[in-house]
Amino acid sequence: MAEETVVERTWRGILERHPGARLGEPAVIEAAYAEPRLRVLFPFPSHGALTFHRNTQDPWSNDLPFIVGDVESCTVYAPLGAPQRVLGQSLTPQEAAALVVAHLPPDCGPAFDGTWPPPENSLD
Template sequence: MVEETVVEQTWRGMLERRPEARRGEPAVVEAAYAEPRLRALFPFPSHGALSFHRNTQFPWSNDLPFIVGDAQSCIVYAPLGVPERVLGESLTPHEAAALVVAHLPPDCGPAFDGPWPPPESSTD
């Protein structure tokens, strides 16, 4: 049997609403999970937002768009430091997840196990 990665375990715990899992808005979590590129990232729900990280341990990458909202209406924000912070508003959870994917860097994912920044690649 193949062992689950930290990312897979985290998503599963959130989707199954396990007591030890962080709590996110179910409709937003499900919509994000439906997007393969987001499913490969580390999900982190907190204070009404669902953020995505390139790594699985603190400190987080914090360089990707994130979703704030519920089943009725979502806003997608660019990461801190981006002049135009609001990328979209009054979106369904699925529209919000698709907008996050559209704004991911091309080299984004899957998340690696460990803290940010990424480990140095070895040069041979």
């Protein structure tokens, strides 16, 4: 059996609400995890937001859309500094996760182990 990756271990800790894991809104976490393209990215829940990163260590990529919200209503934001900051609002967690996937760059994922920016040629 293959060893669990940092990304897999992080998702598991968040989903199972392990002590020491960064915790977020369970409905949003579960909806994001259900999306295969998001499941391979590094999840980072903080301050009511769920961000996704192409790498596993700070500094983060911060170049992907993210979700803010709860089981009742979510907003999807474009990456910091991007035009049209709000991509969608008043969404279910599932709709929000699908909208993030729809706005991922084609070359996105899986996350690599390390800091941003990526090592030369790691995204080729």
